[in-house]
Amino acid sequence: RKEVEQDPGPFNVPEGATVAFNCTYSNSASQSFFWYRQDCRKEPKLLMSVYSSGNEDGRFTAQLNRASQYISLLIRDSKLSDSATYLCVGYTGTASKLTFGTGTRLQVTL
Amino acid sequence: EAQVTQNPRYLITVTGKKLTVTCSQNMNHEYMSWYRQDPGLGLRQIYYSMNVEVTDKGDVPEGYKVSRKEKRNFPLILESPSPNQTSLYFCASRMGGRNTGELFFGEGSRLTVL
Numbered sequence: 001r002k003e004v005e006q007d008p009g010p011f012n013v014p015e016g017a018t019v020a021f022n023c024t025y026s027n028s029a030s031q032s033f034f035w036y037r038q039d040c041r042k043e044p045k046l047l048m049s050v051y052s053s054g055n056e057d058g059r060f061t062a063q064l065n066r067a068s069q070y071i072s073l074l075i076r077d078s079k080l081s082d083s084a085t086y087l088c089v090g091y092t093g094t095a096s097k098l099t100f101g102t103g104t105r106l107q108v109t110l
Numbered sequence: 111e112a113q114v115t116q117n118p119r120y121l122i123t124v125t126g127k128k129l130t131v132t133c134s135q136n137m138n139h140e141y142m143s144w145y146r147q148d149p150g151l152g153l154r155q156i157y158y159s160m161n162v163e164v165t166d167k168g169d170v171p172e173g174y175k176v177s178r179k180e181k182r183n184f185p186l187i188l189e190s191p192s193p194n195q196t197s198l199y200f201c202a203s204r205m206g207g208r209n210t211g212e213l214f215f216g217e218g219s220r221l222t223v224l
Contacts (some may be wrong), residue, residue: 008150034212043200043215044153044175087153096160100145100214 003027006101009065017078021104023071026079030090031070031098035062038085038103047086049071063096105107113138115218116201124190124224125159126179131177131219133201140206142184143168144176159184160206188209191223 006023013019025033032051036044048055050071054063061074075082088101114135120180123129135142136140142157145168155168163183173195186201188195202213 015147041198041218043217044213045215046212049212096141097155100153 001026002101004088004097004101006086006088006104008102009070009103010102010107013078013106015078015108015110017108018074018076018108019078020072020074021086021088022075023101023104023107025069025071025088025090025099027090027092027099028069029092031063031093032091033064034089034091034098035060035073036087036089036100038087039083044087044100075106077103078106080108082106083108087101112214114201114203114214114216116199116219118219119217120141120220122222123223125192126190129188129191131188131199131201131221132172133184133186134182135201135203135214136182137203137214138181139203139214140181141200142203144184144186145200145202146170147200147218148197156186156199158171159195171213174176177180192222193223194219196223197221208211 035047037047038044048062050062050064059076063072085103085105087103090099117132140161144156145153147153154170156177159165201216204213
C-alpha cells in the first residue's frame with residue numbers, strides 16, 4: 001500500500017463548479033501535510049499547508065482528519081487556470097521526509 | 111531572484127555514458143534533494159542532503175550518486191545510465207530545521223537513455 005494515495009482522476013468540471021479531492025495516508029506518524037500544484041511538464045509548487053485541522057486560502061480549503069487519516073482539498077468557483085495536477089504530500093518529522101502522492105488531475109472546462 | 115537551477119533541462123544519451131545533472135540554489139538552504147517523476151509513480155526521492163557533506167539515500171538511490179561539497183550545489187551523477195533511468199528529474203531545496211513543507215523545485219531535467 002502506498003504511503004500517500006490519491007485518486008488520479010482526471011476530474012473534469014465546468015468553470016464555476018466546486019470540486020473536492022481526497023488523499024489518504026497510511027503512516028500515522030505523519031505530522032503535517034501539504035498540497036502542491038503541478039502544471040503540465042512544470043515543477044511542483046506549494047499551494048497550501050495543513051498543520052492542524054485545516055486551512056483556508058481564498059477559494060481553496062484544505063482539511064485534515066487524523067482519525068480517518070485523510071486530507072481533502074476543496075476548490076470553489078473553479079477557474080480555467082485551476083487546471084493542473086494536485087499533489088498531496090505528507091511530512092514525517094522523525095525521518096525528516098516528505099512523501100508525495102501520485103497526484104490528482106483536474107481539468108476545468110468552459 | 112530566489113531559484114533552483116538545473117542543467118541540462120533536456121538530455122538524450124546512450125547506455126553507459128556517464129552524465130551529471132547539476133543543481134544550484136541561491137537561497138542558502140541547508141536541505142537539498144533529488145526526485146524522479148514517472149507516470150503512475152509520482153515523485154520519488156533519490157537522494158537528499160541535510161547540509162554540506164551530509165547526504166543520504168532516498169527511496170530509489172540505485173544507479174545514482176550525489177555529492178554536497180558546497181551548500182549551494184547538489185549534483186546528481188549517473189555513472190552508467192540505463193534505459194530505466196529515463197525520467198523527469200527534479201532538484202529541490204528548503205530551509206533546514208523545522209519543516210515548513212515548502213520545497214522549492216528546479217524546472218526539471220528530462221533525461222532519455224537509449
